[in-house]
Amino acid sequence: MNKRHVLVWLILILSVGCSSERNTFTNRAFHNLTSHFNAYYLTDYKIREVENQVRANYKEDYTQVLPIFIPIDSATVTQNKSRLDSARELASKAIDWHRISKWVDDSYFLIGKIDYIQSQRDDAKNAFKYVNSTSKDKDLRHRALISLLRLYIDEKNYEDANFTIDYLSKETEINDENRYDLFKTLAYYYESRTDANGVIGALDRAIEYADDNKELSRLNFILAQYYQRAGLDALAYDFYRKSLDGNPPYERSFFAMLFAQQVAELNASKDLRKVRNYYDDLYKDPKNKDLKDVVVYEKALFELKQGDIPLTLDLLHQAAKEPGSSPRLKGYIYEKLAEISLDEFKDYRATKYYLDSALTFIKPESPDAEELSARKEVLDQYVFHVERIELNDSLIRLASLSDSERLAWANAYIASEEERLLKLAAAENQPKSSSIFDNLLAFSGRDGGSSFYFDNGNAVQQGTLDFVRTWGNRPLQDNWRRRSAIFQTSGQSTGNVTGGEGLENPENSVLADLPSAESLLETIPNTPEKLQVANQQLEESYFELGKLLFFDLKETSQSIESLENLIFLYPETVKKPEAYYLLYLGQKENSGNFSQYIGRLNREFPDSPYTFFVNNPDAASGNMAYLESSKNYELAYNAYYSGQYSEARSFILSTLEEYPLTRNTERLLLLDIMVTGKLEAKERFKSRLEAYIQNTEEDQLVTLAKKMLQPLLTEEELVALTPEEPIETDSLANAEENISENQKPEIPVDSPYKVNETQTHIFVIALSPTEAEAAKNLLGDLENFHASNFTNARLRTGNMTMNAQTSIYIISPFANAEKALEYYQKFMEEFKSNGISEDLKNQAFFISIENFQTLNKSKNLEEYRAFFRSMYK
Known part of the structure; x- marks a missing residue:
C-alpha cells in the first residue's frame, strides 16, 4: 500500500508540474530541470558541434596575421542546416513549453546565435536586443551585448559598436568568461x-x-605576429614561445618555431651560413x-633582406614549384x-602576369584580392597596348614587303620556333603524356654528347622531331594495331607540321602549336581596309599608352x-590637341622644352580648351577632371536629345561620382533633372527644379531652370517665381554658351581636407570650457530640436573633449x-x-567622417572652418 501511495503521489506531482501556467515552486523546479537538461543543453551542444566543425574546416594561413575570429564558412553552415534547424526547434520548445522556466532568455540567446551563424543578421540582432532588455541575469545580458557588438563590427556599423563598447565599459561585475569574450x-x-596597437592592447x-x-x-601566436610586424622582436619571440604551449597543431608549432628563430637568432645573426643551414635543415626534415x-x-x-635579388627570384620560383x-x-x-x-626592374609586363598568377590562388573575397585586382587593371591596359603596338607595327612593316620576302x-x-621548342623539350625531364614524343623525352636527361643514340638526349629529341614531322604523332603500338588504325601522315613541308586523323592527343606534341606558313601570311593585312584598321588600332594604343604612362604609372x-x-606617325590624329597638352605637362615635369607645345596649340588649335589651359596655367587646377x-x-x-534617357542618366551619375566638384557639376545636375522630367512623376520633377533654383548660384542655369518650372506652376506660384530676366533660348546647349566660367569655390591651398559629398557626415559644435559650462542644457535642447524637426532621422547627440581648450558636441549621422x-x-534658422x-552658432560646421579623422589629429579647427566656408557656405 505504501508503494502505491508513493506512486500516486509522484504521478500527481508530475502531472501538476507539467503545467506551464501555474507558477509554483514545484512547477518552476520541473520546468527549470527539463528546459535546462533537455532543450537548452541539446541546443547548445548542437551549436557547439557546428562551431567546432567550422574551426576544423578552416585552413589557417600562418604566413599572414591570423584573424581574431575564425570566419564562418557558409558551405559548412549549409552542410549543417538540419543540425541547426533541430537546435532551433529545441530552443523554441524550451520557450513555448517551459515559459515559467529561468532558461527562456537563455534559449532566446541561443536562437540569436543560430541566426548569427546562418547570417540572418536582423533576426540575430533582435534576439540579442530582446535578451538584453528582458533578462534579469546580468551575465546573460552581457553575453548578448558582446554578441551584438560582434555583429555590429561585422556590419562595420562602428557608431552602434562604439555605443555598445561605451555601455559595456561602464558595466560592473562582468564575469571572467564574458570579460574574455569582450576583450577578444x-x-x-x-x-x-586596422588599428594594430588597439588589437595588441585588447x-x-x-x-x-x-x-x-x-x-x-x-x-x-596572433600577439607574436603583431609584435613582430611592429618591430618588437623580443616580445614577439616570447609570445611565439608561449604559443607552443597547449598542444597546438603541428603546422602552428612549425611556424611558431620558424618565426621565433627569425626574430631572435636569424635577424640578429651575422653568420649567414648558419642561417641558410637552418632553412636547409627545415627543408630536409x-x-x-x-x-x-x-x-x-x-x-x-x-x-631579399640581404639584397641578393637574383637568388631571391630563384628561390621564389622554386617555392612556386614546391x-x-x-x-x-x-x-x-x-605577389x-x-x-x-615592379620595384626592382620596372617590368610592367612581368608584373601583370605574376599578378594574374597570384589572383588564381587568392580567393576573390580575400582582402588582398581587391587591391591586387585594382593594380592589375592598370597593368592589363599597359600590356594590352604594348603588345598591340608590337604586333601591329610588325604587321604593317610586313605588309610593305613583297610576296617572296x-x-x-x-x-x-x-624555323626559329622549331629551334625554341627543341630547346624547351631538351630542358624537360618528366613525361607529360603518352605520346611518342613525350615517351622519348624521358631520355633527355642523359649526356648530350654520348655516342650511343639513346644516351644522347639531344639526338633523341632531334630524332623525335624528324619522326613527327614525317610520320605524324603515332602512338606506341604493335604492327597489327597500326594496320587497323587509320593514319594520314603529313608530308614534309617547310616548317609545317600536321598530325593525321586518329592520332592520340596530337595537341600534346611539342610541334602541335606550330603555325603553317599559309596561316602566318594570312595574318598580314593585305588590303587597304585591313591596313586602315591596323593603323587605327596603332594610333589609339600610342595615345592611350602615353596617358597611362603619365597618369597611372x-x-x-x-x-x-x-x-x-603618335604625332610623328599620325600627324592628322584627332587626339593631337590632347597629346600636345600631355607632352606640355610631361616636358614641364621633366624640365624640358614645354614651350614648343604652347606654341603648337596656339597655332594649330587656338580654340581648344587645352590651349586655354596652357595659356592660363593658374586656371588649370583640377583641369583634367573638368576635361573628362x-x-x-x-x-x-547627346543621349538625352536622342531619347536614350536611362543611358544619359548613367553617364551623369558616373561622372558626378568620379568628378563630384567641377565647373560642369551644376550643368550635369540640371541635365539629370531634365531626365527626371522624362522618366519620373511630375511632382518629383517640380520639386527637384525648385530645390535646384534655391541652391544654384549660376544665373544662366537658374534662369533656364525657372523656365522649365513655369509650365508646372499654378498662377499664384507663377507670380511668386518672378523671373529675374527674360529667357532668350529654349535649349540647354544654347544656354550653356552664356554660362559664366566662374568656378565654384576652390579648396583652400594646401588644405588637408577632401570633398566627399556622398560620405557619412557629422555636425559639430565646438565650445571652450567656459562656453560649455554656460551651455549646460545644450544636449537636452538638441534632443528637443531633433524631436520637433527631425523625428524620423534617428539622430544621436554626444560630446567629447578634443583638447584642453575645446569640447565638441556631435550630432550624427547624416x-x-x-x-x-x-x-x-x-x-x-531655428535652434535656440x-x-x-549667434556667434557660436556661426562657428558650427558639418564634416565628413574622413575629414573628421584628419581634424581629430591636427586639432586645428580654424583650418577646417576655412575649408568649410569655402566649400559649403
Whole structure:
C-alpha cells in the first residue's frame, strides 16, 4: 500500500508540474530541470558541434596575421542546416513549453546565435536586443551585448559598436568568461579598423581570462605576429614561445618555431651560413614535406633582406614549384615576384602576369584580392597596348614587303620556333603524356654528347622531331594495331607540321602549336581596309599608352616617347590637341622644352580648351577632371536629345561620382533633372527644379531652370517665381554658351581636407570650457530640436573633449553632405539654447567622417572652418 501511495503521489506531482501556467515552486523546479537538461543543453551542444566543425574546416594561413575570429564558412553552415534547424526547434520548445522556466532568455540567446551563424543578421540582432532588455541575469545580458557588438563590427556599423563598447565599459561585475569574450571582441573591433596597437592592447587583456589552452596558444601566436610586424622582436619571440604551449597543431608549432628563430637568432645573426643551414635543415626534415614551399619562401624573404635579388627570384620560383598544403601561399609567392618585378626592374609586363598568377590562388573575397585586382587593371591596359603596338607595327612593316620576302619571313619564323621548342623539350625531364614524343623525352636527361643514340638526349629529341614531322604523332603500338588504325601522315613541308586523323592527343606534341606558313601570311593585312584598321588600332594604343604612362604609372619619359611617336606617325590624329597638352605637362615635369607645345596649340588649335589651359596655367587646377567631365557631359547630352534617357542618366551619375566638384557639376545636375522630367512623376520633377533654383548660384542655369518650372506652376506660384530676366533660348546647349566660367569655390591651398559629398557626415559644435559650462542644457535642447524637426532621422547627440581648450558636441549621422546641409540650415534658422549665441552658432560646421579623422589629429579647427566656408557656405 505504501508503494502505491508513493506512486500516486509522484504521478500527481508530475502531472501538476507539467503545467506551464501555474507558477509554483514545484512547477518552476520541473520546468527549470527539463528546459535546462533537455532543450537548452541539446541546443547548445548542437551549436557547439557546428562551431567546432567550422574551426576544423578552416585552413589557417600562418604566413599572414591570423584573424581574431575564425570566419564562418557558409558551405559548412549549409552542410549543417538540419543540425541547426533541430537546435532551433529545441530552443523554441524550451520557450513555448517551459515559459515559467529561468532558461527562456537563455534559449532566446541561443536562437540569436543560430541566426548569427546562418547570417540572418536582423533576426540575430533582435534576439540579442530582446535578451538584453528582458533578462534579469546580468551575465546573460552581457553575453548578448558582446554578441551584438560582434555583429555590429561585422556590419562595420562602428557608431552602434562604439555605443555598445561605451555601455559595456561602464558595466560592473562582468564575469571572467564574458570579460574574455569582450576583450577578444574588442580586439576584433580594432582589427576591423586596422588599428594594430588597439588589437595588441585588447589581446593582452583577453589572454588574462582565457581558460582554454588551445585558444590561448592561438591568441599568443596572433600577439607574436603583431609584435613582430611592429618591430618588437623580443616580445614577439616570447609570445611565439608561449604559443607552443597547449598542444597546438603541428603546422602552428612549425611556424611558431620558424618565426621565433627569425626574430631572435636569424635577424640578429651575422653568420649567414648558419642561417641558410637552418632553412636547409627545415627543408630536409621529412615532417615538413607539406611545408617545403613555406621554407623556401621564407628563405627567399631572408635573401631579399640581404639584397641578393637574383637568388631571391630563384628561390621564389622554386617555392612556386614546391608541393604545399596552402594554395594561398602560392598567391603570396607570385605577389612577391610581381612586387620585385615592379620595384626592382620596372617590368610592367612581368608584373601583370605574376599578378594574374597570384589572383588564381587568392580567393576573390580575400582582402588582398581587391587591391591586387585594382593594380592589375592598370597593368592589363599597359600590356594590352604594348603588345598591340608590337604586333601591329610588325604587321604593317610586313605588309610593305613583297610576296617572296613575306614567305621567307614566315619560313624563318617557323624555323626559329622549331629551334625554341627543341630547346624547351631538351630542358624537360618528366613525361607529360603518352605520346611518342613525350615517351622519348624521358631520355633527355642523359649526356648530350654520348655516342650511343639513346644516351644522347639531344639526338633523341632531334630524332623525335624528324619522326613527327614525317610520320605524324603515332602512338606506341604493335604492327597489327597500326594496320587497323587509320593514319594520314603529313608530308614534309617547310616548317609545317600536321598530325593525321586518329592520332592520340596530337595537341600534346611539342610541334602541335606550330603555325603553317599559309596561316602566318594570312595574318598580314593585305588590303587597304585591313591596313586602315591596323593603323587605327596603332594610333589609339600610342595615345592611350602615353596617358597611362603619365597618369597611372608616373613614367613621364616613356609617356613622352609614346606620344611623340603618335604625332610623328599620325600627324592628322584627332587626339593631337590632347597629346600636345600631355607632352606640355610631361616636358614641364621633366624640365624640358614645354614651350614648343604652347606654341603648337596656339597655332594649330587656338580654340581648344587645352590651349586655354596652357595659356592660363593658374586656371588649370583640377583641369583634367573638368576635361573628362566635359567629355562625359557631351555624351550624356547627346543621349538625352536622342531619347536614350536611362543611358544619359548613367553617364551623369558616373561622372558626378568620379568628378563630384567641377565647373560642369551644376550643368550635369540640371541635365539629370531634365531626365527626371522624362522618366519620373511630375511632382518629383517640380520639386527637384525648385530645390535646384534655391541652391544654384549660376544665373544662366537658374534662369533656364525657372523656365522649365513655369509650365508646372499654378498662377499664384507663377507670380511668386518672378523671373529675374527674360529667357532668350529654349535649349540647354544654347544656354550653356552664356554660362559664366566662374568656378565654384576652390579648396583652400594646401588644405588637408577632401570633398566627399556622398560620405557619412557629422555636425559639430565646438565650445571652450567656459562656453560649455554656460551651455549646460545644450544636449537636452538638441534632443528637443531633433524631436520637433527631425523625428524620423534617428539622430544621436554626444560630446567629447578634443583638447584642453575645446569640447565638441556631435550630432550624427547624416548620410551625405546634402542631408548635413539641410540640418545646418535648419539649425541656423531655428535652434535656440541658453548659452549658445549667434556667434557660436556661426562657428558650427558639418564634416565628413574622413575629414573628421584628419581634424581629430591636427586639432586645428580654424583650418577646417576655412575649408568649410569655402566649400559649403
